[in-house]
Amino acid sequence: MAFSLITFLPLLFILFSFSNAMFNADTIKTLQGCHKGTKLPGLHNLKLYLARFGYLNHQHAPNNVNTGLDEFDQELEAALKSYQNFYHLNASGTLDGPTISQMVMPRCGQPDMKSSHKHEEKLLTFASRCQFFPGSPRWDKNHLTYAFGLNFPNAFVPPVVRAFNEWASVSGYFTFSRVYDETSADLTISFKNGNHGDGDFTNVLAHAAAPTVGILHYNANWNWSAGPEAVPGAFDLESVAVHEIGHLLGLGHSQDQNSAMWTSIPPGIVKGLNTDDIQGIRALYGLNK
Numbered sequence: 001m002a003f004s005l006i007t008f009l010p011l012l013f014i015l016f017s018f019s020n021a022m023f024n025a026d027t028i029k030t031l032q033g034c035h036k037g038t039k040l041p042g043l044h045n046l047k048l049y050l051a052r053f054g055y056l057n058h059q060h061a062p063n064n065v066n067t068g069l070d071e072f073d074q075e076l077e078a079a080l081k082s083y084q085n086f087y088h089l090n091a092s093g094t095l096d097g098p099t100i101s102q103m104v105m106p107r108c109g110q111p112d113m114k115s116s117h118k119h120e121e122k123l124l125t126f127a128s129r130c131q132f133f134p135g136s137p138r139w140d141k142n143h144l145t146y147a148f149g150l151n152f153p154n155a156f157v158p159p160v161v162r163a164f165n166e167w168a169s170v171s172g173y174f175t176f177s178r179v180y181d182e183t184s185a186d187l188t189i190s191f192k193n194g195n196h197g198d199g200d201f202t203n204v205l206a207h208a209a210a211p212t213v214g215i216l217h218y219n220a221n222w223n224w225s226a227g228p229e230a231v232p233g234a235f236d237l238e239s240v241a242v243h244e245i246g247h248l249l250g251l252g253h254s255q256d257q258n259s260a261m262w263t264s265i266p267p268g269i270v271k272g273l274n275t276d277d278i279q280g281i282r283a284l285y286g287l288n289k
Ligand SMILES: [Zn+2]
Pocket: 108, 109, 110, 243, 244, 247, 253, 263
């Protein structure tokens, strides 16, 4: 019954997207001004970064990086331009200051992949700037249960509950309820540290898997605030929950900077769903009629 190919697609995707080697964010700052033809020690970090977030092919980010990878080739230029396009930066193919500023900003760990599926592209043009995961995996039910991992701080439960309520209310479709048994829950939410088995957390705030995997991990190394008001210097846990729940429901990243599905959020900022996110979820689940 439920064990169709679609069941395994998200698993394959999560394995693929989390298998890249780590990059060093500080090194990227030292590469300002580099462009095609440049050969610089540390350039492989830029390649690892772009591979990590879906702009360079996986095979160009092997675990054993050698100096040959410190060359700025045509492929890297194309990947950088496509990154700059996604972030509405000047698509010069040169690693300039604004591009570096965007890259070093803490962000979601999910790649900014583009769907190549024609049907999805049609839906996207119709709906919003939100992307879907390859194969558009979705839940085949509209009531989902969630559980918190062991030792999840009580203070952070209410912001996550509010984030679920927000998705329930705007979708007019999903309902969510908390359960206390992680093994039976559709969705599990926990804090993790460093490289914890499903991808490294370098520069990453949190990540979540596509349907129907149901895993959301927060990076415990950041300073988090429980809201509902913004706290200067701390990342708003609820805003990040709203974003990651979007992934749990099947949305990818959006190019709309004001949407919750934009890839990053600065500390001290509170953000909720906007029209782009709502149109995205409605398109994915065929709720537009
Ligand atoms: Zn994300």
